[in-house]
Amino acid sequence: MAAVAPKNYANMRIYQDTTKLIGNTPLVFLNNELTKGCHAKVAVKLESQNPLSSVKDRIALGMITKLERDGKLKKGSTLVESTSGNTGIGLAYVAALKGYKTKFVMPASMSLERRALLKAMGGEVILTDPAKGMAGANSMAQKIATQPGHVWAQQFENTANPDTHFTTTGPELYRDTNGEVDMFVAGVGTGGTITGTARFFKELGHHCKFVAVEPEKSPVLSGGKKGPHGIQGIGAGFIPGVMDTSLVDKILTVKDEEAVSTAQKLAKTEGIFCGISAGANVNAALRMARDPANKGKLIVTVICDTGERYLSSILFKSIFEEAKNIPVSK
Numbered sequence: 001m002a003a004v005a006p007k008n009y010a011n012m013r014i015y016q017d018t019t020k021l022i023g024n025t026p027l028v029f030l031n032n033e034l035t036k037g038c039h040a041k042v043a044v045k046l047e048s049q050n051p052l053s054s055v056k057d058r059i060a061l062g063m064i065t066k067l068e069r070d071g072k073l074k075k076g077s078t079l080v081e082s083t084s085g086n087t088g089i090g091l092a093y094v095a096a097l098k099g100y101k102t103k104f105v106m107p108a109s110m111s112l113e114r115r116a117l118l119k120a121m122g123g124e125v126i127l128t129d130p131a132k133g134m135a136g137a138n139s140m141a142q143k144i145a146t147q148p149g150h151v152w153a154q155q156f157e158n159t160a161n162p163d164t165h166f167t168t169t170g171p172e173l174y175r176d177t178n179g180e181v182d183m184f185v186a187g188v189g190t191g192g193t194i195t196g197t198a199r200f201f202k203e204l205g206h207h208c209k210f211v212a213v214e215p216e217k218s219p220v221l222s223g224g225k226k227g228p229h230g231i232q233g234i235g236a237g238f239i240p241g242v243m244d245t246s247l248v249d250k251i252l253t254v255k256d257e258e259a260v261s262t263a264q265k266l267a268k269t270e271g272i273f274c275g276i277s278a279g280a281n282v283n284a285a286l287r288m289a290r291d292p293a294n295k296g297k298l299i300v301t302v303i304c305d306t307g308e309r310y311l312s313s314i315l316f317k318s319i320f321e322e323a324k325n326i327p328v329s330k
Contacts, residue, residue: 017097018051019061023168025049027176027300032269034262034286039295040182042285044303045173048274052093052117054305059192060090062164063153064098073151078103080145081153082137084189084233085114086305091153092121103150105141107133110232111313131228133218134236155190156240165196173197173300179206182297185252185285187213187234187277188221191243193302198247209249213284216253221245230256230314233277233304252287254280260315262286263307273307276315 030042047055067073078101088104095102102123109130128136145152186194198210217229226237263279266272285301311320
């Protein structure tokens with residue numbers, strides 16, 4: 001039998017693993033019904049194109065890499081995190097690749113799809129009282145992390161969170177707009193996205209303005225009181241340690257129903273299937289685009305994740321039920 005010639009894998013367009021596919025997500029203009037009355041152009045960064053379909057894939061890799069580099073996460077460790085879902089899913093996937101066990105603490109109000117995804121990748125899921133929000137999940141994660149061999153990722157405090165956006169999201173946004181972006185709109189969960197991206201632009205001396213988005217029912221950044229809300233992924237009920245509020249130029253609040261309605265319209269009119277927090281981002285960006293003072297400007301916001309994560313939630317629950325009950329044709 002003839003010997004097989006050695007293959008030059010280095011020259012093949014095959015990636016070593018899926019973490020090499022994180023980032024470099026595309027920008028797409030909004031064009032249809034939603035943009036009526038806009039004076040500015042609105043583009044969205046499709047973070048749903050990351051391997052596990054959310055912006056949090058970026059910080060998951062960044063935080064795990066930092067924990068390994070610092071000698072805190074090592075073979076046999078169990079990674080612990082409090083999460084509304086997406087950060088946990090990102091961590092679960094990167095941890096699975098690297099051989100770490102995982103435990104995730106989340107409010108019971110988060111979607112069933114998120115719980116199932118975490119378990120599918122080998123994670124243990126612990127649910128907390130939704131009335132206590134992310135603060136309650138944080139408290140539980142902190143207790144679990146005191147067990148031997150357990151390491152808490154701490155997305156709300158881990159500097160790798162904003163640093164990842166400083167080194168990836170910011171440069172990508174600058175590169176793909178040829179440096180002509182005028183405004184960046186981002187919902188605040190941990191605050192890592194807006195903090196890291198804003199720091200990159202402001203260190204350049206760039207004119208881009210940064211708008212933070214939070215739920216109207218939990219307007220903590222605006223100086224109001226925390227409260228329960230329906231925009232999964234943002235509005236943690238406290239100002240995270242990794243967030244630098246001095247980098248934020250404006251804060252907008254969004255109603256739950258506005259976020260849901262906008263996400264539904266994105267699916268039906270733009271073919272962009274996204275979650276509730278992305279709906280909040282786009283709603284806020286469109287409000288800024290309709291301001292005559294922003295005429296001719298380029299506004300960019302983030303599609304944080306995929307709508308497939310919300311089929312059982314208020315976002316698509318009625319459609320999901322309709323689909324379940326479609327009769328079989330005879």
